[in-house]
Amino acid sequence: MDKTEKWINWITHFTEVIIEHKDDLNGLDSAIGDGDHGSNMDRGVKAVKEKIDGADYDELTDLFKDIGMRLVSKVGGASGPLYGSAFISMAKAAKESQEPAVLLEAGLEGVVKRGKADPGEKTMVDVWHPVVNSVKEGSLTQSVIDDALESTKEMKATKGRASYLGERSIGHIDPGAQSSAYLFTTLLEAGVLDD
Amino acid sequence: MDKTEKWINWITHFTEVIIEHKDDLNGLDSAIGDGDHGSNMDRGVKAVKEKIDGADYDELTDLFKDIGMRLVSKVGGASGPLYGSAFISMAKAAKESQEPAVLLEAGLEGVVKRGKADPGEKTMVDVWHPVVNSVKEGSLTQSVIDDALESTKEMKATKGRASYLGERSIGHIDPGAQSSAYLFTTLLEAGVLDD
Amino acid sequence: MEKTGIIIVSHVYEIAEGIHRLIKEVAADVDVQVVGGVDIKEIGTSFDTALAAINNSSAKNLLAFYDLGSAKMNLEMAMEMSDKTVKIYDVPVVEGSYTAAALLQAGVNQENIEEQLEEMHNVK
Amino acid sequence: MEKTGIIIVSHVYEIAEGIHRLIKEVAADVDVQVVGGVDIKEIGTSFDTALAAINNSSAKNLLAFYDLGSAKMNLEMAMEMSDKTVKIYDVPVVEGSYTAAALLQAGVNQENIEEQLEEMHNVK
Ligand SMILES: Nc1ncnc2c1ncn2[C@@H]1O[C@H](COP(=O)(O)OP(=O)(O)O)[C@@H](O)[C@H]1O
Ligand SMILES: Nc1ncnc2c1ncn2[C@@H]1O[C@H](COP(=O)(O)OP(=O)(O)O)[C@@H](O)[C@H]1O
Ligand SMILES: [Mg+2]
Ligand SMILES: [Mg+2]
Ligand SMILES: [Mg+2]
Ligand SMILES: [Mg+2]
Numbered sequence: 001m002d003k004t005e006k007w008i009n010w011i012t013h014f015t016e017v018i019i020e021h022k023d024d025l026n027g028l029d030s031a032i033g034d035g036d037h038g039s040n041m042d043r044g045v046k047a048v049k050e051k052i053d054g055a056d057y058d059e060l061t062d063l064f065k066d067i068g069m070r071l072v073s074k075v076g077g078a079s080g081p082l083y084g085s086a087f088i089s090m091a092k093a094a095k096e097s098q099e100p101a102v103l104l105e106a107g108l109e110g111v112v113k114r115g116k117a118d119p120g121e122k123t124m125v126d127v128w129h130p131v132v133n134s135v136k137e138g139s140l141t142q143s144v145i146d147d148a149l150e151s152t153k154e155m156k157a158t159k160g161r162a163s164y165l166g167e168r169s170i171g172h173i174d175p176g177a178q179s180s181a182y183l184f185t186t187l188l189e190a191g192v193l194d195d
Numbered sequence: 196m197d198k199t200e201k202w203i204n205w206i207t208h209f210t211e212v213i214i215e216h217k218d219d220l221n222g223l224d225s226a227i228g229d230g231d232h233g234s235n236m237d238r239g240v241k242a243v244k245e246k247i248d249g250a251d252y253d254e255l256t257d258l259f260k261d262i263g264m265r266l267v268s269k270v271g272g273a274s275g276p277l278y279g280s281a282f283i284s285m286a287k288a289a290k291e292s293q294e295p296a297v298l299l300e301a302g303l304e305g306v307v308k309r310g311k312a313d314p315g316e317k318t319m320v321d322v323w324h325p326v327v328n329s330v331k332e333g334s335l336t337q338s339v340i341d342d343a344l345e346s347t348k349e350m351k352a353t354k355g356r357a358s359y360l361g362e363r364s365i366g367h368i369d370p371g372a373q374s375s376a377y378l379f380t381t382l383l384e385a386g387v388l389d390d
Numbered sequence: 391m392e393k394t395g396i397i398i399v400s401h402v403y404e405i406a407e408g409i410h411r412l413i414k415e416v417a418a419d420v421d422v423q424v425v426g427g428v429d430i431k432e433i434g435t436s437f438d439t440a441l442a443a444i445n446n447s448s449a450k451n452l453l454a455f456y457d458l459g460s461a462k463m464n465l466e467m468a469m470e471m472s473d474k475t476v477k478i479y480d481v482p483v484v485e486g487s488y489t490a491a492a493l494l495q496a497g498v499n500q501e502n503i504e505e506q507l508e509e510m511h512n513v514k
Numbered sequence: 515m516e517k518t519g520i521i522i523v524s525h526v527y528e529i530a531e532g533i534h535r536l537i538k539e540v541a542a543d544v545d546v547q548v549v550g551g552v553d554i555k556e557i558g559t560s561f562d563t564a565l566a567a568i569n570n571s572s573a574k575n576l577l578a579f580y581d582l583g584s585a586k587m588n589l590e591m592a593m594e595m596s597d598k599t600v601k602i603y604d605v606p607v608v609e610g611s612y613t614a615a616a617l618l619q620a621g622v623n624q625e626n627i628e629e630q631l632e633e634m635h636n637v638k
Contacts, residue, residue, distance in 0.1 A: 034416050035415065036415075036557075036558070072560065072561035072562075072588070073560055073562045075558075075560070076556060076559070076560055077584055078583060080560060080561070081588050081590075081591050084561065085587075114587050114591070160583060161416070161583070161584075164416075164488065164492045164493070164506075165496055166493075166506055168498060229539045229540050235434070267436065267437035267438075267464070268438045270436070271432060271434030271436055272434055272460055273460030275436060275464070276437060276460065276463035276464050276466075276467050277463065280463075280467065354459070355459060356540070356616075359540075359613050359616045359617070359630075360616055361617075361626075363617070363620040363621075363622060400532070401536055402532040402535050403532065404532030405536065406532075407532075408524070408526040408527065408529030408530075409526075409529060411526050411528065411557065412526050412557065415557060457536075458609075482606030482608065482609055483608050484606065484607050484608055485582075485607070
């Protein structure tokens, strides 16, 4: 298996899961946002799939860059520049390293640089942050992801559209945290962290 | 001459003067606003003319009310509710009195109630206020009107669109002050204050 | 509880229509009445259209938003002539009406909406 | 002095077009580029259209305005990829861009425009 293959498998699998859960993501976003997170991500991952299907990637950096650029162009919501910045940042890091922990940490930095959210603000960062820490420690499991996702439920949103709801954002899972949970579940399943 | 006739002459004359000076008023408004004060007033007075031409007014209150309602409906700019409130307020006062000083003071109160401008804020109030005071003292002359108008030039606007320009509003005559100056010059010429 | 709606008076037809679309996305069940411009082409506001917006609402209690000062004057005249309860908020027209609508949809009461409108420039 | 222009990124096509009309009335000589929505129908913003707005301006120095946070993120990405000088202002999109445009038209410099933007919520 060459060095980009398992990463491509990951993204392909993520694409499928997003498409499958489009309505669920829209539903979560309806409760505390504008109800389009599923449609946004669906549009984005389909554009990514179109770009990478059949293409040959010798270098991880090229793969990640193509993914990031498609997402910033096509998603249409806040998640576009956020996931886009994650992958563009990973593309830069991939010039120096193939290490999942290094790459994912660069991804998190991209999300934080773009959205300026700290942990606890009820965003995708609340999944990315604990997950990346676990990857660095070599201890990522599905329950780390599940717990991180669940933790967003009781948070009050102070970033993004949900922040307009103030206290009323409490009691709902954050849609971007959910799509990020899919991202990391499929990462585990694709065996990117194995070897 | 019946009691409404000289007031009707005044409004008819005012209408003519506004139509004649439409471009001048637009020009003043271009410097510190959106350039439409002449067009706004032109539309308003034409609607007033259409309403009162040929109509019979036994009571001043009915005349003023029709004028006011046409202005609030048709002018389309800030001057609509301002002149409109002036005439509607005069209509109310005319139920009790035919005295020009009383009626015009009610007009000023209407403008101030609506726009909440104090003297010195570079608005039509800077013409209305000294003019009404002079009418009350029986001392209104053309030079009172001219001086009041001229005084707006060095003021800094703190109400209306011109206030967005801050210091840059200084050095220009206020368009609404100019149309109000026409209003009171034609009042003098129509002999409303005589006898 | 009395039904609460939103009205928006803008100087421009497209701004009013656009805010309506933005708001309806997050507040499908809130009655939102908008009016923009003297008509489709002409920029400005008038008493008549402001009053029509108030009357067209199915709600008796209205939160009102506007862009520039003359829209506010027409709104004030219109609310004096209406028997509905109208409160005008001096907040950014797009961001303020969006916030109020999202909160109304979530069932937040007017008092709490007002608190959030006051600090809303921090959200942006 | 370098030519200064304005760009506006909104989530909705009509809001962007409407602000453009409102602004041009008081700032006929200012280059104002607007973009609204992912396209005419779809609400949202994207990096591509924000970058196009920056590139389409004849000005090298740009004052940028947006409605909701995701528009700001796309603007930030676009400005990082552009060699123009772009400064984003966290002020009400309609009222803020209107103020900046009126002042630019009057020849006011950027520093003084910024001072007025800071106190602009008092004007309303
Ligand atoms: N500033 C931010 N930082 C991190 N994540 C954010 C931020 N703003 C929004 N998000 C994430 O984006 C998600 C919403 O994405 P989406 O619905 O596609 O965008 P939009 O809110 O523009 O419609 C939220 O659930 C949240 O996880
Ligand atoms: N709050 C106010 N109080 C008194 N007069 C005002 C106020 N706001 C605006 N004006 C007057 O209205 C005039 C502008 O009228 P007009 O151009 O018809 O309206 P707009 O500014 O809506 O285009 C100004 O020159 C000023 O005299
Ligand atoms: Mg959304
Ligand atoms: Mg959206
Ligand atoms: Mg004007
Ligand atoms: Mg106007």
